[in-house]
Amino acid sequence: MISNKARYAFRALVAIAEAPAGEAMASADIARRYAIPHKFLEQILLDLRKAGILESRRGKSGGYTMLRPADTVTFGEVLRLFEGPLAPLPCLSRQAYRQCEDCVDERTCLIRREFGRAYDASRAVLDNRTIGDALSEGRQQGDEIRRSA
Known part of the structure; x- marks a missing residue:
C-alpha cells in the first residue's frame, strides 16, 4: 500500500501536467481540488522540485510547472522518491x-x-x-465516453 504522501504527489503531478503549457498551478488550487492539507502538499511539491521534476515560480502568476515533460516522469521514479526502494x-x-x-x-x-x-x-x-501515459489514456477514455453518450 502506498502512503498518502505518494498518492498526493501523483495527484499533484497529474494536475500540474494537465495545465495548459506554460501555465503554473498554485499549490492552494491543487490542495483545494484534491482535499490535500496545504502545508503537507507544499512539502511534497518541494520534494518534487528538488528531484528535478517540477519547477516553481514566484509572483502573481506563480505556482508549479513541469520541469520535465510528463511522458518522462515514471510512476516508479515518483514512488521511489516518496517510499524508498x-x-x-x-x-x-x-x-x-x-x-x-x-x-x-x-x-x-x-x-x-x-x-x-x-x-x-x-x-x-x-x-x-509515465504520468503522460496515464493522462493520454484518461483523455482517450473520456473521448470514448463522450462519443457513446
Missing part, C-alpha cells in the same frame, strides 16, 4: 541491497525467486508507465 525483500533491492539475515544461499532461495518474479513484473510496469 520498492523491493519486497532487501536481497532484491538495487538501491538498498543486503542479504537476508536468515538466508543460506540466494541462488537457491525459493522465497527470493517467487518474490523476485512479482517484483520484476511490478517494476517493469512502474518504470515504463
Whole structure:
C-alpha cells in the first residue's frame, strides 16, 4: 500500500501536467481540488522540485510547472522518491541491497525467486508507465465516453 504522501504527489503531478503549457498551478488550487492539507502538499511539491521534476515560480502568476515533460516522469521514479526502494525483500533491492539475515544461499532461495518474479513484473510496469501515459489514456477514455453518450 502506498502512503498518502505518494498518492498526493501523483495527484499533484497529474494536475500540474494537465495545465495548459506554460501555465503554473498554485499549490492552494491543487490542495483545494484534491482535499490535500496545504502545508503537507507544499512539502511534497518541494520534494518534487528538488528531484528535478517540477519547477516553481514566484509572483502573481506563480505556482508549479513541469520541469520535465510528463511522458518522462515514471510512476516508479515518483514512488521511489516518496517510499524508498520498492523491493519486497532487501536481497532484491538495487538501491538498498543486503542479504537476508536468515538466508543460506540466494541462488537457491525459493522465497527470493517467487518474490523476485512479482517484483520484476511490478517494476517493469512502474518504470515504463509515465504520468503522460496515464493522462493520454484518461483523455482517450473520456473521448470514448463522450462519443457513446
